[in-house]
Amino acid sequence: MYRYDEFDRRFVNGRVEEFRDQVQRRLAGELTEDEFRPLRLMNGVYLQLHAYMLRVAIPYGTLSSAKLRGLAHIARRYDKGYGHFTTRQNIQFNWIRLEDVPDILDDLAKVELHAIQTSGNCIRNVSADHFASAARDELADPRVYAEILRQWSSLHPEFTYLPRKFKIAVSGSTHDRAAIQVHDIGLQIVENAAGERGFTVYVGGGLGRTPMVAKKVREFLPESELLSYCEAILRVYNQFGRRDNKYKARVKILLHEAGLDEVRRQVEEEYEDIKSRDALTLPHDEIDAIAAYFAPPAFETLPERSETLERAKVVDTALADFVARNLAPHRSPGYGIVTVSLKSVGSVPGDATAEQMEAIADLAERYSFDELRVSHEQNLVLPHVRLDDVPALFAELQKAGVATGNAGLITDSICCPGLDYCSLANARSIPLAQRISERFADLSRQHEIGDLKIKISGCINACGHHHVAHIGILGVDRKGEEFYQITLGGSGDETCSIGSIVGRGFSSDDIVDAIETVVNTYIAQRSSPEEPFLAFFRRVGEAPFKEALYGAAPAAA
Template sequence: MYRYDIHDQTLVDERVAQFRDQMERYRAGRLGEEEFRPLRLQNGLYIQRHAPMLRIAIPYGMLAGSQLRALAEITRRYDRGYGHFTTRQNLQLNWPALEDVPDILADLAKVQMHAIQTSGNCIRNTTSDQFAGIANDEVEDPRPWCELIRQWSTLHPEFAYLPRKFKIAVSGAAQDRAAIQVHDIGLRLWHNADGELRVKVLAGGGLGRTPMIADVVREDLPWQHLLTYLEACVRVYNQFGRRDNKFKARIKILVKALGIEEFRRRVEEEWVHLKDGPQTLNQAAVDAAKVHFPEPDRRPVAESANEDFDRLRAENRSFARFVTNNVTDHKVPGYKAVTLSLKRREHAPGDVTADQMEAVADLADRYSFGEVRVTHEQNLVLSDVPVDELEALWEELEALGMANPTVGTLNDIICCPGGDYCSLANAVSIPIAQALQERFEDLDFLYDLGPLDLNISGCMNACGHHHVGHIGILGVDKKGEEFYQISIGGNSTDDASLGKILGPSFFRSDVPDVVEKVLEVYVSQRHEDERFLDTYRRIGLKPFKERVYA
């Protein structure tokens, strides 16, 4: 994984010193609240409902074991001994003291981490596939390209004050696991018939108050022009995006207002001034980025290990369930990727304690070359586990309470912090997730339902991605009371779709019953081997609505 060079380290260290001075001036009263606000946002610092919140960047979701240990120590020293992994593959601290933030940033810098551009109207942390570099359906490893985008976008002077926040996702596999169609810009890496790398560029996707699926701006961009074309796209947005209304300021509103043809024309017109310029990529630049993502020194795994693995699955039902849901095939025979569930009723989805962080770091060192991935489903991944060590890993995860065999099921809930923490939320999210996990905890029932995404957001900002959940739940406010709106049919993968609202919203106590009725319709109407989304798309919204509101 990427390691800082002297330029990266100098930039981050200088940023820490700069913010320490800004914090001192603010606390001394020499900087007013409005002057300090953009300065703290540039360093990932929010003021939430009960305390400040610090969002820490995890570029393209990759962590070294040493970094995870540092995060554990930071949560103990400066917070309440846990952190929250988000749908942006970042980590949030929910209880840091304002005056401690410069020290936290300094500790992060010691392990090549930061909070730069995790908030504010700028280009945010680039996200990608959690199985990048190891997936057996991968066409091109997206990580070096994410790194090139990180270097280009970090403290870009032209894009420090965009109309609104800006998010980029990159996928390099046959199956989109990075939700590129619901980002401001989504990039798909592919090869043409001659084996040449091309980039499909999408723009105008996003969730929030006005959810939209992205449109294709350029189908076959040569890789050499990736950064210049991105610059053209963001320039057009920066120039023509609305600044008079923050609810209409995202690039999706601009693309919709102009139409994709006119937006494309303006990007191409702007690109004329950038194409073949200094930011044009060459093979040397790409190779330099790729050097930071070397293949680990994997030992050969004997063929007999696969036979032992298959026998163990057949003999041990608990292990078999774990493998079916939490273990993913690898591009290298004899290896697997293992997803560690962060979905337990006693914790909010995505929360992980300092002790668990340290334990996962130890497991990463022993089983996965010291590497941990963060998923946008708010779980963790050990990317390179030999098949003959899977049983031992599973046993250790069981002891940690992190072997919950429900990844990809109804109980693998995506959930924002909601009204328990966020000052923007209309309603709580975490208690809804916990009530649903309690109602639908029977593993046989979960497995019979098959793959099912349930996403919860506490407000229209959609941090829980409820619009693209197969079942989406949105907290709404009605005259000071919390209600919940249910939508059905969303999806964030290749055939992306936005969920449709079922009907009038429900009391908090009614939500588990409503979800149960939705599932009853699915179970009674589905064809053999049909997923929830398939059944919904075949029969439509009406049968679900009739059952729920009968």
């Protein structure tokens, strides 16, 4: 994985000392909150309902064991003993004291982590497929390009103060696990007919109060022109993005108002201007230099099938269930990709205690070449595990309380912090996620339901990605009471779609029953147990669900 060079160290350490001075001035009353706010946001510090929150960047979701132990140290020393992994592959600490933040940032810098570009109107942490370099369907490791984009975008003078935040995601596989079509820029690594590597470029995706699927602006962009084209897009957005209304300031609104053809025309003009000056062409030796940081481990030559694992599954049904859901095929024979679920029944989705982080770090060091990933689905991933080692690894995960075999099932929900923490939220998300997981706790029932993604947001900002859930839940406030609106049929993969609102919201008392009604309707009417929920919804539409939820004449949303 990428290691800091001397420039990185000077840059991050200098930023820590700069912010230490700013915090001291704020605590001394020399800066007002209005003056301090943009400074703290530039360093990932938010003021939430009960305390300050620090969001730490995990570039493209990749961690070493040392980095995860460093995060555990922050959780134990400065927070309440846990951290919350987010849908942007970051981690948040929700109970920090402002006076401790400079020391936290200093401790993070020691393990090559920081909080830069995790907030504010800038290019945010670049995300990527959490199965990068391990997935069988991968054309190229997207983290190489995510790191190039990170270096290019960090404090880029033209893009430090954009109209609004700006998010980029990169996928190198045929199956999109990075949700690139709901990003401001989504990059799909492809090859053209001549075998040359490049990108299909999507622009204008995003969720929030105006959810939109990105539009394809370039079928094939040569690899060497990545930064030129991204800079062209950012220039057009920076010049024409709405600054008069923060709700209309995203590039998706510019695309919607100006039209795809006009935005593409302007981007191509900027692109040709940049190319004419040969300012941002990526030399192959520079790409190769970055790629060297992401060289694959020294895999052993192993048989495709592990007899050790197969025998262990016969005598341990819990292991068999875990392998069925949490072990994905690896590109190297004899290895697998293990998802460590942070969604045990009744737990807070995405939360991990300091002890759990340390245990998982030890296991990554022992079983996964000292490498971990954070998924945008709020789980951790051990990307390179020998199949022979899976039984022993599973036993250790059981001891740490993170061995739930539910990846992709109904209890593997995404959930924002909601009204328990966030000052923007209208409703609680965490208790609802816990209640749903408890209602569907029976693993045999989860297997009967099959693949089903539930995502919960506590407000219209959609940090829980509810718009692209098979079953999405949005918390709303209705005269001081928490209600929940259901959307159906969303998807964040290569078949990206925005879910449809099915009708009026449900009270906190009724929403779990409503979700069960949706699930039961699907099971009763699907063509076979092999028909997934999303395929069923796309075949039959909303009608059977509306009838089951509201009767023959459902009320308007």
